[in-house]
Amino acid sequence: xxxxxxxxxxxxxxxxxxxxxxxxxxxxxxQAGHPGGCLSAAEILVALYFHKLRVxxxxxxxxxxxxxxxxxxxxxxLLYAALARRGFFPVEDLECWGELNCHLQGHPDxxxxxxxxxxxxxxxxGVAIGSGLALAARMGGMDYRVYVLLGDGECQAGxxxxxxxxxxxxxxxxxxAIVDENDVQLDGLVHEIMPLAPLADKWRAxxxxxxxxxxxxxxxxxxxxxxxxxxxxxxxxxxxRTTKGKGVSFMENQARWHGSAPSxxxxxxxxxxxxxxxxx
Amino acid sequence: MxxxxxxxxxMSMREGFGRALLxxxxxxxxxxxxxxxxxxxxxxxxxxxxxxxxxxxxxIAEPCMVDVAVGMALGGWIPFAHSFAALIGLRALEQVRTCxxxxxxxxxxxxGYAGLSDYKDGPTHHAVTDVANMRALPGMTVIVPGDAQEAxxxxxxxxEYDGPVYIRLSRAATLPVPNESMPLRIGExxxxxxxxxxxxxxxxxxxxxxxxxxxxxxxxxxxxxxxELHTVKPLDGQAVLAAAEETGAMVTAExxxxxxxxGSAVAECLCGRTGATLExxxxxxxFARTAMDADQLLDAYGLSVxxxxxxxxxxxxxxxxISLKEG
Numbered sequence: 185x186x187x188x189x190x191x192x193x194x195x196x197x198x199x200x201x202x203x204x205x206x207x208x209x210x211x212x213x214x215q216a217g218h219p220g221g222c223l224s225a226a227e228i229l230v231a232l233y234f235h236k237l238r239v240x241x242x243x244x245x246x247x248x249x250x251x252x253x254x255x256x257x258x259x260x261x262l263l264y265a266a267l268a269r270r271g272f273f274p275v276e277d278l279e280c281w282g283e284l285n286c287h288l289q290g291h292p293d294x295x296x297x298x299x300x301x302x303x304x305x306x307x308x309x310g311v312a313i314g315s316g317l318a319l320a321a322r323m324g325g326m327d328y329r330v331y332v333l334l335g336d337g338e339c340q341a342g343x344x345x346x347x348x349x350x351x352x353x354x355x356x357x358x359x360x361a362i363v364d365e366n367d368v369q370l371d372g373l374v375h376e377i378m379p380l381a382p383l384a385d386k387w388r389a390x391x392x393x394x395x396x397x398x399x400x401x402x403x404x405x406x407x408x409x410x411x412x413x414x415x416x417x418x419x420x421x422x423x424x425r426t427t428k429g430k431g432v433s434f435m436e437n438q439a440r441w442h443g444s445a446p447s448x449x450x451x452x453x454x455x456x457x458x459x460x461x462x463x464x
Numbered sequence: 465m466x467x468x469x470x471x472x473x474x475m476s477m478r479e480g481f482g483r484a485l486l487x488x489x490x491x492x493x494x495x496x497x498x499x500x501x502x503x504x505x506x507x508x509x510x511x512x513x514x515x516x517x518x519x520x521x522x523x524i525a526e527p528c529m530v531d532v533a534v535g536m537a538l539g540g541w542i543p544f545a546h547s548f549a550a551l552i553g554l555r556a557l558e559q560v561r562t563c564x565x566x567x568x569x570x571x572x573x574x575x576g577y578a579g580l581s582d583y584k585d586g587p588t589h590h591a592v593t594d595v596a597n598m599r600a601l602p603g604m605t606v607i608v609p610g611d612a613q614e615a616x617x618x619x620x621x622x623x624e625y626d627g628p629v630y631i632r633l634s635r636a637a638t639l640p641v642p643n644e645s646m647p648l649r650i651g652e653x654x655x656x657x658x659x660x661x662x663x664x665x666x667x668x669x670x671x672x673x674x675x676x677x678x679x680x681x682x683x684x685x686x687x688x689x690x691x692e693l694h695t696v697k698p699l700d701g702q703a704v705l706a707a708a709e710e711t712g713a714m715v716t717a718e719x720x721x722x723x724x725x726x727g728s729a730v731a732e733c734l735c736g737r738t739g740a741t742l743e744x745x746x747x748x749x750x751f752a753r754t755a756m757d758a759d760q761l762l763d764a765y766g767l768s769v770x771x772x773x774x775x776x777x778x779x780x781x782x783x784x785x786i787s788l789k790e791g
Contacts, residue, residue: 247540251538293567302538303562303563306558312527312528313531313535315531316534317535317536319535320538320541323536323539324541343528346523346525346528350522354520
């Protein structure tokens with residue numbers, strides 16, 4: 185697997201910062217959205233859209249494209265920012281997010297937004313749908329890969345594990361799940377509300393290959409996604425340890441920033457912090 | 465149904481559908497089939513045995529099956545996802561709403577053991593609210609065939625329609641419905657018998673019973689029209705309104721709760737557009753019980769031929785009272 189030069193990593197880090205700024209601007213403008221889970225997954229989305237995914241913004245329905253399902257659909261602002269920066273639609277479109285006639289709905293809608301492979305919102309669907317897509321690719325003799333991003337709180341939903349068993353049964357090595365493991369959910373801390381530990385053991389026991397990374401270290405995330413391609417007998421889960429609200433001190437690890445929008449003053453502080461923060 | 469020679473169709477509805485899917489699967493290589501450990505009950509086993517590479521058994525996990533089917537549809541396949549109606553229509557309802565209907569994926573939901581047809585297993589296994597649940601979903605097509613041959617004939621129609629479909633099948637054999645020569649089109653009612661005094665509107669197992677009721681009514685000098693509304697959604701409003709206009713007295717009959725099913729759909733269609741009277745034959749708003757056979761259970765819960773005849777006479781009587789008042 186090719187070693188990414190430092191310059192490329194720095195470029196990706198700058199993009200992650202950009203996506204954080206975009207997401208917060210969108211959430212502030214709309215006074216709605218989910219800042220915590222956007223900020224925690226920025227590096228993951230960058231690694232996917234600017235390194236890993238075989239996509240072509242000019243052909244969003246290209247049959248051979250890699251698929252991405254944002255199973256934690258509430259991080260829609262981050263997904264829209266990634267799609268816009270990748271060229272699927274103009275960056276200015278981000279300003280109409282959530283408006284009645286905007287193609288960017290509150291949660292991702294595959295029928296309205298170029299580049300959105302699957303409609304999501306309510307949690308739990310991604311792994312099972314991803315399994316179906318991965319089977320579809322295999323049956324059709326196609327080599328596209330399927331990536332699913334889910335939250336750790338989302339792993340409390342039983343259907344996630346039904347999907348995980350299905351992927352393992354059919355040895356879907358073209359399926360990669362990434363868990364944004366930030367330990368914060370709507371009501372509090374994941375490990376208090378419904379503990380998942382040992383999470384890696386759970387996936388492994390069901391037949392998945394597991395990779396554990398620092399989800400804010402772009403080199404680690406990128407290398408995990410590359411490594412997953414070398415695993416040919418089972419699906420892979422990347423457990424990405426992250427910080428909810430990453431990059432904005434007063435949002436970090438705070439459940440109340442799961443789904444609330446910053447005031448203008450808070451937004452300015454957040455932007456200042458993100459712009460000051462060194463890469464990485 | 466106490467005669468020695470069974471008046472039932474030779475084949476159960478699930479058998480008819482399973483055989484047709486096997487046959488159609490040979491012509492259309494895009495068809496894939498999913499099941500949840502019920503393939504020997506839903507009869508998807510026929511397809512599974514012949515086309516194992518296109519058959520997926522995900523175990524007892526209905527929400528997962530629907531989501532996996534959604535993924536396959538996204539990848540260009542035509543998945544037929546099988547389960548008991550009580551599970552695919554209730555346990556997996558959120559998957560169906562969000563990932564099939566809202567995301568508009570080309571998934572075909574095959575709901576077996578519908579209505580009271582799993583008479584021996586009781587209310588846990590009955591599905592008498594599934595039509596209500598499914599037809600409330602935007603974008604869903606809801607089909608309830610009348611007998612085994614019709615169930616089989618829906619396979620190509622459903623496969624070649626681009627969009628979500630819920631097809632509801634009885635576990636049992638039903639009375640035969642002589643519609644073999646009539647082409648099946650989604651949303652187009654079938655006129656099985658003409659008559660101007662009262663219209664009997666039915667789907668599923670109740671179609672055959674309505675035909676018997678019409679025979680009996682004819683003996684009393686009442687000419688009953690029988691309209692098969694195999695598609696509950698989209699409802700053939702034109703046929704319903706024409707029947708209302710031409711007979712003035714309507715009866716719906718369904719193996720489903722009176723809450724939200726065919727009777728409700730017809731009432732919604734008639735409301736404010738006609739003066740016709742409407743009587744609804746259906747399962748009362750209650751949980752049923754187990755029984756020794758399906759027919760006994762239908763009779764016990766108000767779906768007998770006598771119940772249909774009585775409803776027809778009530779509808780006609782009220783029509784007369786109204787026209788006298790208005791006259």
